[in-house]
Amino acid sequence: MTPIVSADVAVVGAGPAGLAAAVAAAESGAAVVLVDAGAQPGGQFWRHRPETVVPEQEGKGHHGGRTYLDLRARFDAARGRGRITYLPGLQVWMAQQLHPVQGDDAGFTLRTTPTAAVAALEASVGTQTVVARRLVLCPGGYDRQLPVPGWDLPGVMAAGGIQAFIKANGILPGKRFVIAGTGPFLLPVAANIAEAGGKVLAVLESSSPTAWLPHLRAAAGVPEKALEGAEYAAVFARHRIPYRTRSIVTEVLGTDHVSGVRTARVDADGRVRPGTERAYEDVDVVGFGWGFTPQMELPLSFGVQTRLDADGSLVGVVDERQQSSVPGLFLAGEVTGVGGATLAVLEGLAAGTAAAGGTVLPEKTAARHRRFAEAMHRAHPVPPAWQDWLVPETIVCRCEEVTARQLTDARESLGARDTRTLKSFTRAGMGWCQGRVCGFAAACIGAGSGVAPTAESLSGSAKRPLAAPVGIGELAALETTDN
């Protein structure tokens, strides 16, 4: 039978939001279990070299590194006091709400499975079941991707994937890079590559700096963001990285690996301006980032109330204490709106405190960061005309090799219009990644060119009854329950 770990508060995710939530809940007197897929705390944002290999590097090269060191010290202290049980290397494959017993609150159960990487690397803690009275979900997000011809070639990576590779391994995944997409996140990725010795041939931003002007007032409220921008500008100048606005990759070139890209300038809607095409040769890695997609499968499995955020992402609705529409279930970080690590930490602190029964005061800094994030999202939209970049043969769902033509045919002749019907008729989103990569693009194609996908359609691809792959042998060994 699976071991059961009980706590007052369970936290899922050990990135900025989750680490903060665990620390805050523990410091408010709760017994905390922190479950994380990573092998060590920090998440994607504070990803670092294995502490067993490089013990002295914590906080270096990270924005908000001091925040991490502070949280990490408090986390280690709370673990030392036995207030936090830390379960790394585990993915939650199912989360359920327990039915309230007389006089008692409802609680939550998390069923977990070791991640492949951790199970292979070290003595894993093995499958655990976590039971807690309150649950804080901080599962984070991942790079949002848009397909273009050739994006399924080896050598094409998510921008965040390149950064994670560098942070985790201390080496580069290639030599000559083109980074494309939209949003401020492209800047640190390019800067990390350059600082690690890679050649960034260009950063292509589909938006335009003038798009910033209407939003400057919001940005001005967060001076540290301006400082970050200045640092990146210095890195770009030092490494002579060309930053081309209103520009996109129209095609990734290569036969069995990336060898180059075609690019073009675009108008405000993302339509290619004829005569602006050019090519980059001798490229071996292309990194794409179109903002982020929050990991919504766990919140959605509880049926939380959702909304569309300014960046078009499906996110959970929370109150000022970060509590979702499900009592006892708190959300923090990207799943309540993509807004950066500083905001995620503030949300995590509020969620952890509230989950432990503490008092949460209104937070002006968080409000300022949310306004900044919204301004950022509006300045860096997914170009409405992006579907024009596709050719009929472009693979949209890489797992099941579903082309743009198959999807538009299903829409035009079979009446598909959302991710659920597109999946039914074409298998898009049915493969190994379960629509994590193609879900947003498929939702856009279902809606039609220039139309933003609905929350319902995005939710259709983000609902995953198994939140992570789980061994059939593990399922067979589950205990019998009365549900």
Place this chain on the structure above:
Amino acid sequence: MNSASDVLVIGAGVIGAATAYFAAQQGLTVTVLDKGLPASGTSSACEGNILVSDKELGPELELTRYSLGVWHGDLAEHKRLWEFESKGGIIVASRESSLASLNRVMAAQARYGVVVEKLDPDTLRNAEPNITPDALGGASYPEDCQVQPMLVAAHLVRLATDAGARFVADTPVTGFLRSGDRITGVRTPRGDFSAGAVVNCAGTWAGELAALAGVNVPVLPRRGFVMVTEPLPPMVHHKVYAAEYIDNVGSSDAGLQASPVVEGTPSGTILIGSTRERVGFDRTVSTNALRLLAENAVALFPFLEHVKAIRHYHGFRPYCPDHLPVIGHDERAPGLWHAAGHEGAGIGLSAGTGKLLAQALSGQAPDLDLSPFAPARFGERKENSTTHREEATA
């Protein structure tokens, strides 16, 4: 008022789609309404089975064999549209007792004309090299087939509209129109639709719809979970069931049952079915159901223990208490027809059901006697029917 048609089909699942398709082929004017999109209910939450191996001897087997003929005949030209695959079924017995009952079932089926071959342990292992070493023998059913059910429904609706039918999505039926005792159409948020015949193909909702017309058609949901593995190289070549499957299909037990049905798919995933339980429309994920599926699948194919499941889904089989579908004209409410309650066999039976119903709708004698499926077998008109009638009268 929308323009009148000869036939108004309620529900664009696989049964409604087949009915619309064959009615349009008969030259009837057809309108199809669905409360959502095609294949939004049970048709999108099943395994796409066209099975003869699991059928009770009698009317259901007759309908199955007729339907199989329609799949291979009338619909043969469209096979590729819905990934029709003659994959064949294999029933495996791992206990002496189940082997004995399997042998009895085989003999009876053969007398009814079902193609079935006995498999000794060696021929079984030839057909399915990864089968459990405990297998004592089995039976092979080369007639068992599979389709992609969502594509069947969607393409049949499209083919029907190509032949002149009209499809209206997002249109739930809220009441019936009557002239005297006769049903003459339906009321919807998009206005009234009148028709010479209204066909209830509402799947698990067929009972509710019938009640709206004042007649009792007891169609109930029976929940089933199916688990899907990560994509693998071909490991399972047929639809492989345990001999206990046959016992469960006909059972009326409300409790959770699971018997292993394991099959490979062209995409490399392996489907592991399936549970049966009567819990209404409960959509809560049941860990017990997942455990049973996993346990039984590993018993049949031990290699599955180390394979990952990547998703699961569940659906609600529409069943009648006597485990027979309800197909035909409802004399208790003239003008109303039903085609529903096919339980776990709706995909396989859809082709035959649609063709037979279309024959009857155009005034021909159907190729197969539909009387065993007659709606009137559920007794007289409901007492409260007048209330519905007054509310719904246009």
